[in-house]
Amino acid sequence: MFEKKSGILLIAGVGFFAFAFLSNAVVPILMYRHLPEKTVLQVVNGNVRYQFEDLAQRFPEAFKQAYGEPPTDPHAAGEWYNEKCAEALELGRKVYVGEGCWHCHSQFVRPVSNEDRRWGPVSKSWEYQNRLQRPVMFGTRRVGPDLSREGGRRSNDWHAVHFYQPDMLSPKSPMPRYPWLFDGAPDQPNARGLALMTYVQWLGSWLESYPYYEDYAPTPIKAVAAAE
Numbered sequence: 001m002f003e004k005k006s007g008i009l010l011i012a013g014v015g016f017f018a019f020a021f022l023s024n025a026v027v028p029i030l031m032y033r034h035l036p037e038k039t040v041l042q043v044v045n046g047n048v049r050y051q052f053e054d055l056a057q058r059f060p061e062a063f064k065q066a067y068g069e070p071p072t073d074p075h076a077a078g079e080w081y082n083e084k085c086a087e088a089l090e091l092g093r094k095v096y097v098g099e100g101c102w103h104c105h106s107q108f109v110r111p112v113s114n115e116d117r118r119w120g121p122v123s124k125s126w127e128y129q130n131r132l133q134r135p136v137m138f139g140t141r142r143v144g145p146d147l148s149r150e151g152g153r154r155s156n157d158w159h160a161v162h163f164y165q166p167d168m169l170s171p172k173s174p175m176p177r178y179p180w181l182f183d184g185a186p187d188q189p190n191a192r193g194l195a196l197m198t199y200v201q202w203l204g205s206w207l208e209s210y211p212y213y214e215d216y217a218p219t220p221i222k223a224v225a226a227a228e
Contacts, residue, residue: 047201051205067194150203152205
């Protein structure tokens, strides 16, 4: 068998598979097993907290219905926002996975093809050492842009309109509408809609080069309301 070409190819194939398994699975586990895995609450940072509190300001009724009201004591309110933000992140990731967002969007900036010029800094292994990256959402293809650096690049009302009616902001966009994340209008997101926006605003929020936050005027929500 081993004297035939097919036997040699078989052995080579098995060998390459074993090498790939060792280099891409076993070695990384051994290299990074000492790194602690952060909880969802631990990955709540100032940038995503800002975006979460911004949701409370932009959509007060929807936010109150989904999360209640914060305590009056400033210290207790800070802890409350952190806990509710963590809850939103967990639900938001589930919505992201459940709606199949990872089919069209990647969450991994590769060190090739000048991807860092389009999507931001090349992804590092430490970025994936937390519960919100289990399993990682590297994605399968890029019908839409990579989202691993999306947080803070656009306002929450932009995301609300984009989820409600994508072609209002991106003409000819193949992205489907998600009206079930809202109660009839883009300025009325439900708990799942608020959670998904929180999750998207979290992506990349841990970087020092967190994008400049833009407040769009007039807001896309007003534009949709006028169109309807």
